[in-house]
Amino acid sequence: MESLVAALPAGGAAAAAAAAVGGLLAAAALAGRAGAKNNSSNAPPGQSATVIPRSLVWLMLLQGPDRVLLPDPPGSFSAPLILGVAEDWRSNSFGVSHNRAHFLSVPGLPIVGNLLQLKEKKPHQTFTKWAEIYGPIYTIKTGASSVVVLNSTQVAKEAMIAKFSSISTRKLSKALSVLTRDKTMVATSDYGDFHKMVKRYVMTSMLGTSGQKQFRDTRNMMVDNMLNTFHTLLNDDPNAPLNFREVFKNELFRLSLIQALGEDVSSVYVEEFGKDISKEEIYQATVVDMMMCAIEVDWRDFFPYLSWVPNRTFETRLLTTEGRRTAVMRALINQQKKRIARGAARISYLDFLLAENTLTDEQLLMLVWEAVIEAADTTLVTTEWAMYEVAKHPGKQDRLYQEIQEVCGNDIVTEDHLPRLPYLNAVFHETLRRHSPVSLVPPRFVHENTNLAGYDVPAGTEMVINLYGCNMNKSDWEEPEEWKPERFLDGRFESADMYKTMAFGAGRRACAGSMQAMYISCTAIARFVQEFAWRLKEGDEDKADTIQLTTNRLYPLYVYLTPRGRE
Numbered sequence: 001m002e003s004l005v006a007a008l009p010a011g012g013a014a015a016a017a018a019a020a021v022g023g024l025l026a027a028a029a030l031a032g033r034a035g036a037k038n039n040s041s042n043a044p045p046g047q048s049a050t051v052i053p054r055s056l057v058w059l060m061l062l063q064g065p066d067r068v069l070l071p072d073p074p075g076s077f078s079a080p081l082i083l084g085v086a087e088d089w090r091s092n093s094f095g096v097s098h099n100r101a102h103f104l105s106v107p108g109l110p111i112v113g114n115l116l117q118l119k120e121k122k123p124h125q126t127f128t129k130w131a132e133i134y135g136p137i138y139t140i141k142t143g144a145s146s147v148v149v150l151n152s153t154q155v156a157k158e159a160m161i162a163k164f165s166s167i168s169t170r171k172l173s174k175a176l177s178v179l180t181r182d183k184t185m186v187a188t189s190d191y192g193d194f195h196k197m198v199k200r201y202v203m204t205s206m207l208g209t210s211g212q213k214q215f216r217d218t219r220n221m222m223v224d225n226m227l228n229t230f231h232t233l234l235n236d237d238p239n240a241p242l243n244f245r246e247v248f249k250n251e252l253f254r255l256s257l258i259q260a261l262g263e264d265v266s267s268v269y270v271e272e273f274g275k276d277i278s279k280e281e282i283y284q285a286t287v288v289d290m291m292m293c294a295i296e297v298d299w300r301d302f303f304p305y306l307s308w309v310p311n312r313t314f315e316t317r318l319l320t321t322e323g324r325r326t327a328v329m330r331a332l333i334n335q336q337k338k339r340i341a342r343g344a345a346r347i348s349y350l351d352f353l354l355a356e357n358t359l360t361d362e363q364l365l366m367l368v369w370e371a372v373i374e375a376a377d378t379t380l381v382t383t384e385w386a387m388y389e390v391a392k393h394p395g396k397q398d399r400l401y402q403e404i405q406e407v408c409g410n411d412i413v414t415e416d417h418l419p420r421l422p423y424l425n426a427v428f429h430e431t432l433r434r435h436s437p438v439s440l441v442p443p444r445f446v447h448e449n450t451n452l453a454g455y456d457v458p459a460g461t462e463m464v465i466n467l468y469g470c471n472m473n474k475s476d477w478e479e480p481e482e483w484k485p486e487r488f489l490d491g492r493f494e495s496a497d498m499y500k501t502m503a504f505g506a507g508r509r510a511c512a513g514s515m516q517a518m519y520i521s522c523t524a525i526a527r528f529v530q531e532f533a534w535r536l537k538e539g540d541e542d543k544a545d546t547i548q549l550t551t552n553r554l555y556p557l558y559v560y561l562t563p564r565g566r567e
């Protein structure tokens, strides 16, 4: 069951933050359902109901769930229900309204619902396939809970913007509740006073326009360092392919430490471990282990009526990982508090939060950790996919290089050039569309009755917004499987619009770090192409599989680089 459950969270953002907020939480969406009502009646009120014949019930049970399309969510498969399932259906519990055809449920099995169909660990892809059969909105069952899945940009925007006041609450799995210390983060907190306060903090000090200006030199240093490392590696062995991820990851983590803590920490003494740990170990404890642990979903999340059954393996792993993260973060913060006590204040998120003096120690720790994990993952995922596509499509790479030459000449590309590089902008957004780094929006919870796309959605419904599905929807995007930056240059989109795709979410809970992601990713892509011609390692053309909460490439990107002008 654990592998089955682990399948679900492949999408999510901080999760652990709920996945990093975007991706991680998505996992939770599917996992933490305690309290979710199983109200499957999405039919507009007052519509007549149809009885599902007993023969159809048995047909489904005998033939297998995929063969028979049931026109209506079959309600909760709780243990008592299973025993009397046919009776329930016969007795009209699961009525069908006239226009339910647009709001179907995906047939599943008793008790487990659709869990087994989500085994392949990429729920965003499975949801997208189901959208082709059942339409852009449908319900699924994950154990005892019903979840509405949205796969259309129009309806997703309606949920995230127009109906925000009714759908603003987050829904977390047990793992995410523990890892996020019960929603003590910007990304995982419910919309309310705490959320508004900490979002203001993170925007003012770090992620808003003036916050970003303060870290511009750090971003420049980061890209300079990457280019220098590429040159060094090439000099060492001109014929060996380079591991792009290794170089980018190290520099991005350096930036996230400087922004969050004020220092590029190389090691720290952790009291609980009784020793110094290296930067690599800090990364492991604060980013990698958390991303992996966030997708470890407790099977009891799907069956709240079995919550009394012990699950010690899960609990031990969760508490150990969480404890290590907390110990390391506490050590890092204490190290910086000593710096501040010496009178060496710096521009950093930690310095800012300490000066505000409104947070408890636990809140401070969680927010600083959130800044580390969020900065260190999704931008890497996006830029790695972009460089994969650029290296795979030499014609498009040439077009990008030409644009850079025309606009920048002999000057190094800077953030000031970005508004004048429309093809670069298109490369960035097309990568976000095709590879949606946060494939499932951190799960939302309908906390008051509302109406979506004409259907009543009752309070208690869980909602998963499949950004990957929205961005691959054939009615919105021509040939959605293709990576075609040109699609953003046909006049339909504003160059400055950060929400051309749904990759950053939308509305009041939209990504707080989109500007940072854009600055880093676009400047890096442009400078990489300005400096080198990129070619994939032989045989890597179709290595496009993904892993983890955010849509990390399964295999790190390996490339051959040729310095421009020396071809």
Ligand code: HEM
Pocket (backbone or CB within 6 Å): 013, 021, 022, 023, 160, 186, 187, 188, 199, 202, 207, 371, 374, 375, 378, 379, 382, 436, 437, 438, 441, 442, 503, 504, 505, 506, 508, 509, 510, 511, 512, 513, 514, 516, 517
């Ligand atoms: C390409 C990179 C990124 C992508 C695709 C991305 C995507 C997302 C998504 C989909 C959400 C959830 C939106 C929702 O619930 O409606 C989100 C939220 C958030 N992201 Fe990002 N993100 C990226 C980079 C970053 C970075 C670099 C940071 C910070 C350093 C960051 C910080 C946040 C925060 C704080 C939230 C929570 C906002 C809120 O709940 O009000 N993100 N992100």
